[in-house]
Amino acid sequence: MNHDIVPTDNNNSYRYTxxxxxxxSFLPQTKPTTPSVVKTNGRSSITVSASNGEWAYGAxxxxxxxxxxxxxKNGSDCVDAERHTVYLDDTYNSFCKNAGIHYLGSSKDNxxxxxKNLATTSIILKNWSADGFIAHSFFVANTVALNYxxxxxxxxxxxxxxxxxxxxxxxxxxxxxxxxxxxRSDALALDIYQWLAFRANGxxxxxxxxxxALLMQFKYDGYPMREFRRKFKRALEKIQxxxxxxxxEITETGVIVRPSLPSIQSANDDADTDAGVAxxxxxxxxxVS
Numbered sequence: 568m569n570h571d572i573v574p575t576d577n578n579n580s581y582r583y584t585x586x587x588x589x590x591x592s593f594l595p596q597t598k599p600t601t602p603s604v605v606k607t608n609g610r611s612s613i614t615v616s617a618s619n620g621e622w623a624y625g626a627x628x629x630x631x632x633x634x635x636x637x638x639x640k641n642g643s644d645c646v647d648a649e650r651h652t653v654y655l656d657d658t659y660n661s662f663c664k665n666a667g668i669h670y671l672g673s674s675k676d677n678x679x680x681x682x683k684n685l686a687t688t689s690i691i692l693k694n695w696s697a698d699g700f701i702a703h704s705f706f707v708a709n710t711v712a713l714n715y716x717x718x719x720x721x722x723x724x725x726x727x728x729x730x731x732x733x734x735x736x737x738x739x740x741x742x743x744x745x746x747x748x749x750x751r752s753d754a755l756a757l758d759i760y761q762w763l764a765f766r767a768n769g770x771x772x773x774x775x776x777x778x779x780a781l782l783m784q785f786k787y788d789g790y791p792m793r794e795f796r797r798k799f800k801r802a803l804e805k806i807q808x809x810x811x812x813x814x815x816e817i818t819e820t821g822v823i824v825r826p827s828l829p830s831i832q833s834a835n836d837d838a839d840t841d842a843g844v845a846x847x848x849x850x851x852x853x854x855v856s
Contacts, residue, residue, distance in 0.1 A: 589765035623685035659715035686711035705730035
């Protein structure tokens with residue numbers, strides 16, 4: 568199997584995010600002070616817990632998951648679907664470049680630690696429906712091998728758990744690589760962009776979401792509302808600069824999302840927009856409605 572990675576950041580390709588990451592803020596943006604964090608969106612919720620307090624948080628693990636989903640969607644030779652395994656680049660620099668992770672030499676240990684912590688993260692996904700309730704509990708990965716700090720002659724890879732692989736191979740949401748690059752150092756902005764890419768794409772009518780609902784989706788119960796609103800507005804300003812066609816209005820009670828030009832067409836006029844259409848033949852996520 569050829570494990571060479573072809574960079575996906577070009578004018579004719581898109582990034583992709585699992586739909587669960589567009590509905591629920593998958594990971595904390597900053598390091599929590601609690602053993603677990605719960606996010607809720609409508610009838611779905613996610614509880615994320617760190618092994619031994621070693622949290623995956625911030626922008627790096629988000630960019631990593633977007634990169635992994637993109638490799639799977641684009642049919643990369645680095646993906647061994649039968650073993651739920653994705654092989655990573657041979658060098659640390661090429662890994663960060665292709666994943667779009669902003670890095671400096673001094674941050675190498677931090678980036679690798681975030682990927683390790685992500686692999687050992689425990690997740691509980693819950694979903695309520697008219698037919699009842701279902702919950703799934705699992706770790707992100709069964710095995711992770713990162714040899715960038717020891718022997719780069721050995722292949723680095725991550726073998727995902729079956730449940731996490733189901734999330735990574737569900738119907739995905741296309742993202743504009745230009746916008747992702749603009750936001751790659753801002754975890755909250757990445758979360759909000761993924762949500763808006765899902766909400767705005769194909770919307771036929773406006774959607775109103777309260778501040779209380781947004782707080783539970785992107786932060787957690789008890790987080791200071793005033794601080795959250797300030798940070799949300801600042802992150803939204805960054806997104807609108809990169810996606811000027813986005814129609815979102817901030818109100819006293821929350822936000823109004825109106826039908827907008829899909830982000831994959833914004834600032835990306837030369838791209839083949841058909842490449843950004845989700846494949847209806849892909850299995851839908853069985854955990855989140």
